[in-house]
Amino acid sequence: MTTTATAGSVGLVTAQTLHFDEPLALACGRSLDSYDIVYETYGELNADRSNAVLICHALSGHHHAAGRYRTDDRKPGWWEECIGPGKPIDTRRFFVVSLNNIGGCHGSTGPASINPGTGQPWGPDFPDLRVRDWVHSQARLADRLGIDCWAAVIGGSLGGMQAMRWALLYPDRLRHCVVIAAALRLSAQNLAFNEIARHAIEADPDFDNGHYLRNGKVPVRGLSLARMIGHITYLSDDAMADKFGRELRSGSLEQGATEAAEFQVQSYLRYQGSQFSESFDANTYILMTRALDYFDLAREYGDDPVAALENSRCRFLVVSFSTDWRFSPARSREIVDALIAARRDVTYVNIDASEGHDAFLMPIPRYLDVFSAYMQRVEADR
Amino acid sequence: MTTTATAGSVGLVTAQTLHFDEPLALACGRSLDSYDIVYETYGELNADRSNAVLICHALSGHHHAAGRYRTDDRKPGWWEECIGPGKPIDTRRFFVVSLNNIGGCHGSTGPASINPGTGQPWGPDFPDLRVRDWVHSQARLADRLGIDCWAAVIGGSLGGMQAMRWALLYPDRLRHCVVIAAALRLSAQNLAFNEIARHAIEADPDFDNGHYLRNGKVPVRGLSLARMIGHITYLSDDAMADKFGRELRSGSLEQGATEAAEFQVQSYLRYQGSQFSESFDANTYILMTRALDYFDLAREYGDDPVAALENSRCRFLVVSFSTDWRFSPARSREIVDALIAARRDVTYVNIDASEGHDAFLMPIPRYLDVFSAYMQRVEADR
Numbered sequence: 001m002t003t004t005a006t007a008g009s010v011g012l013v014t015a016q017t018l019h020f021d022e023p024l025a026l027a028c029g030r031s032l033d034s035y036d037i038v039y040e041t042y043g044e045l046n047a048d049r050s051n052a053v054l055i056c057h058a059l060s061g062h063h064h065a066a067g068r069y070r071t072d073d074r075k076p077g078w079w080e081e082c083i084g085p086g087k088p089i090d091t092r093r094f095f096v097v098s099l100n101n102i103g104g105c106h107g108s109t110g111p112a113s114i115n116p117g118t119g120q121p122w123g124p125d126f127p128d129l130r131v132r133d134w135v136h137s138q139a140r141l142a143d144r145l146g147i148d149c150w151a152a153v154i155g156g157s158l159g160g161m162q163a164m165r166w167a168l169l170y171p172d173r174l175r176h177c178v179v180i181a182a183a184l185r186l187s188a189q190n191l192a193f194n195e196i197a198r199h200a201i202e203a204d205p206d207f208d209n210g211h212y213l214r215n216g217k218v219p220v221r222g223l224s225l226a227r228m229i230g231h232i233t234y235l236s237d238d239a240m241a242d243k244f245g246r247e248l249r250s251g252s253l254e255q256g257a258t259e260a261a262e263f264q265v266q267s268y269l270r271y272q273g274s275q276f277s278e279s280f281d282a283n284t285y286i287l288m289t290r291a292l293d294y295f296d297l298a299r300e301y302g303d304d305p306v307a308a309l310e311n312s313r314c315r316f317l318v319v320s321f322s323t324d325w326r327f328s329p330a331r332s333r334e335i336v337d338a339l340i341a342a343r344r345d346v347t348y349v350n351i352d353a354s355e356g357h358d359a360f361l362m363p364i365p366r367y368l369d370v371f372s373a374y375m376q377r378v379e380a381d382r
Numbered sequence: 383m384t385t386t387a388t389a390g391s392v393g394l395v396t397a398q399t400l401h402f403d404e405p406l407a408l409a410c411g412r413s414l415d416s417y418d419i420v421y422e423t424y425g426e427l428n429a430d431r432s433n434a435v436l437i438c439h440a441l442s443g444h445h446h447a448a449g450r451y452r453t454d455d456r457k458p459g460w461w462e463e464c465i466g467p468g469k470p471i472d473t474r475r476f477f478v479v480s481l482n483n484i485g486g487c488h489g490s491t492g493p494a495s496i497n498p499g500t501g502q503p504w505g506p507d508f509p510d511l512r513v514r515d516w517v518h519s520q521a522r523l524a525d526r527l528g529i530d531c532w533a534a535v536i537g538g539s540l541g542g543m544q545a546m547r548w549a550l551l552y553p554d555r556l557r558h559c560v561v562i563a564a565a566l567r568l569s570a571q572n573l574a575f576n577e578i579a580r581h582a583i584e585a586d587p588d589f590d591n592g593h594y595l596r597n598g599k600v601p602v603r604g605l606s607l608a609r610m611i612g613h614i615t616y617l618s619d620d621a622m623a624d625k626f627g628r629e630l631r632s633g634s635l636e637q638g639a640t641e642a643a644e645f646q647v648q649s650y651l652r653y654q655g656s657q658f659s660e661s662f663d664a665n666t667y668i669l670m671t672r673a674l675d676y677f678d679l680a681r682e683y684g685d686d687p688v689a690a691l692e693n694s695r696c697r698f699l700v701v702s703f704s705t706d707w708r709f710s711p712a713r714s715r716e717i718v719d720a721l722i723a724a725r726r727d728v729t730y731v732n733i734d735a736s737e738g739h740d741a742f743l744m745p746i747p748r749y750l751d752v753f754s755a756y757m758q759r760v761e762a763d764r
Contacts (some may be wrong), residue, residue, distance in 0.1 A: 188622035188626045189619040205587055
């Protein structure tokens with residue numbers, strides 16, 4: 001069962017871009033006349049085009065999920081632990097498609113792109129997006145790649161929400177749906193954290209009501225704070241205790257020490273926030289968190305998740321992690337209970353892991369084993 | 383047992399101020415040459431001065447714990463539910479002393495006070511304080527009020543930490559120690575939330591490195607954000623769900639709705655943040671959160687809570703609340719376990735409550751009953 005011993009990397013990869021000219025009608029009522037989607041693929045599409053899997057990314061994710069652009073890249077793609085030869089999403093068996101969603105800031109058309117109507121960056125005038133808009137745009141990407149039906153649509157966190165929406169909007173275009181560390185919708189506490197993150201960005205004078213790019217500014221402080229807030233919710237209390245405890249980075253706790261002591265967790269968070277603020281677009285962060293806030297799988301089905309999921313035809317794998325408090329195991333069980341009530345085929349596993357929400361990115365042996373086993377079933381179901 | 387049926391208010395109260403001229407040596411190595419302490423008292427000190435209880439306040443608290451200044455005050459003191467005739471801290475039996483700690487911003491000397499050395503507000507030059515500094519200043523207040531030994535020192539959250547420190551620093555000056563929703567020290571996650579709150583304040587351009595008062599500014603945005611962040615940690619996920627769920631304040635979730643929908647929790651948090659930023663001093667907020675961060679009851683006792691608590695001589699009541707995730711029941715059990723190992727007399731109760739950390743301020747019947755019963759024992763022990 002354990003496949004991780006032989007696991008390798010997809011190696012060097014190249015991002016590709018497709019341009020779409022047919023207007024995309026959006027949930028907000030507006031439409032996007034034309035747009036680019038940046039994506040990567042790993043592995044080979046088989047002759048009957050039955051081995052394609054789609055990776056949907058989370059809040060701050062992008063298309064670069066595996067491999068490296070150059071051999072000396074410091075870090076591989078964000079899901080290197082799960083995608084590659086011998087890994088759960090085995091690129092010797094599957095043709096893996098990973099994209100940057102529209103509204104993103106890693107090459108696909110988003111708020112930092114030029115609005116053809118004005119010649120200026122879209123900024124806050126970029127249309128509000130919902131998870132369903134991403135799914136529709138991903139379906140067009142599938143059309144262009146000649147993929148009628150995905151062997152699986154797979155995502156963690158916000159990515160898992162896209163996978164579930166796929167199952168309802170295009171029930172005949174996926175055979176399996178893999179929903180990791182997700183939820184049917186956000187709780188009030190989830191909403192509150194996102195609200196504070198957005199508020200931090202909007203309160204930064206350099207945000208300029210979203211027109212910072214036009215004005216040659218970047219709301220570094222606000223975006224950094226937003227990331228710090230998010231980061232706490234990705235880690236469990238235990239994970240933080242293991243990682244930092246109350247260790248000091250500098251100074252002393254002795255009474256009367258002249259140098260101010262600084263806890264490691266403080267410098268870690270500041271570093272994380274600062275790094276993120278240099279590489280991510282503030283309007284995209286606002287757009288993505290709002291898409292999260294407004295996601296509600298069952299809303300248009302009379303708020304009944306069972307009625308919603310009765311529209312699906314695929315099989316499901318649902319995974320949660322014991323110390324995840326952003327989308328706790330209880331939230332995954334709501335999905336599983338609804339799937340069972342809707343008489344759908346669902347495999348559920350709650351993985352003991354100390355890493356909190358971030359566990360879905362981590363090489364936790366039981367997680368990788370379960371994920372690998374399920375993907376072998378996906379392959380057998382082709 | 384239930385005393386709440388007959389519970390009343392202490393009615394109209396007046397704050398008093400005492401000036402202290404003897405320099406107070408602080409843990410940071412500096413000293414405060416002179417300072418004011420603002421306080422209130424409720425009930426009457428008895429002839430043998432044996433019925434005095436001290437209330438220690440939490441992060442954003444102050445001396446006004448019960449009653450009203452005028453009959454038309456919109457709100458009573460912050461612990462009105464627990465202090466008054468027939469309430470757990472029964473003012474027919476106890477002489478209650480409630481103060482604003484030094485470093486505060488409600489009348490006691492703090493960062494917003496004038497530094498006699500410069501004629502300007504202290505601002506960021508106000509000395510860093512530790513919980514022990516508050517305890518020493520409270521002991522001097524006791525001296526001035528003629529109280530040799532408190533019947534009980536009582537506090538919730540950061541107030542409970544002061545009560546525990548009292549038990550170690552002045553073991554002969556309290557007979558009971560009531561520690562509600564507290565912890566032996568902060569976890570890495572606790573530290574992280576405080577760090578982000580401070581960072582939000584410091585990142586506000588109007589903070590001016592702490593010299594905002596001198597420059598006629600107030601870091602409203604940063605302080606508001608800090609409060610919003612704190613507020614999430616005071617409420618449980620359940621409490622937020624009960625209070626707001628995903629209810630909308632305005633707009634519609636329908637696709638294509640022209641008016642932006644706003645979740646109630648968002649406007650609530652913005653309101654809370656905004657109100658707080660108008661009434662609280664940013665430097666005090668930083669000072670108080672740092673005192674919390676550095677509190678570590680056992681640090682100077684070889685990091686052994688048992689060795690630390692062996693220095694106490696009083697009896698203890700420890701209270702936690704089931705959904706408190708800021709200082710969870712597990713953190714209270716650490717205190718209780720150490721007290722038992724130190725062979726101290728401890729009563730512990732974990733109250734089922736949906737309100738999270740804020741529960742310690744709420745009129746939860748079992749909480750009030752247990753608290754009342756314990757305080758009757760305190761009275762009997764006089």
